[in-house]
């Protein structure tokens with residue numbers, strides 16, 4: 001297994017992996033076009049045959065805020081630490097980019113807690129976070145939980161301001 005940046009050869013498999021979970025309402029679907037447009041954001045886990053078994057993207061929302069999007073691990077590869085390694089890679093990327101907070105909108109709260117994400121009230125998040133929500137069928141009854149990971153660029157004084 002290898003964790004690496006996504007390439008154009010991965011796009012079709014990334015789309016199929018995400019679609020599996022979108023079909024059962026766990027995440028938003030992604031089109032091939034949207035994956036291509038944001039390909040540089042994406043990290044994948046591949047097996048020894050270069051089959052994509054995990055995917056996620058780091059989407060930069062603002063100078064101090066990025067979001068983990070489209071996180072999916074193939075069902076047969078669950079519980080092997082692949083999801084954790086992908087998110088850790090994205091957190092490292094956020095650190096390198098100087099980003100202070102990394103957001104996830106998710107149902108998988110236990111998984112993200114283990115990666116030091118904390119539940120925050122959705123009302124505290126800036127409006128730009130919700131830009132893509134208009135495309136979601138759950139727009140009027142969103143039950144996802146907002147969770148934030150604070151990187152070393154986050155200053156305690158900022159956290160106090162937000163509280």
Ligand SMILES: CC(C)(COP(=O)(O)OP(=O)(O)OC[C@H]1O[C@@H](n2cnc3c(N)ncnc32)[C@H](O)[C@@H]1OP(=O)(O)O)[C@@H](O)C(=O)NCCC(=O)NCCS
Pocket residue numbers: 021026027070071072073074077078079080081082083084085104105106107108110111114
């Ligand atoms: C959530 C998901 C990405 C986790 O991937 P994974 O590779 O199976 O997770 P890992 O093996 O890296 O797990 C890391 C830790 O989280 C825990 N964990 C993983 N999924 C969990 C869950 N659903 N509930 C509670 N704990 C969970 C693991 O037990 C492990 O704990 P440990 O460190 O004590 O051993 C995967 O289940 C998935 O693709 N789910 C469907 C799509 C989805 O919901 N994506 C999230 C959209 S935000």
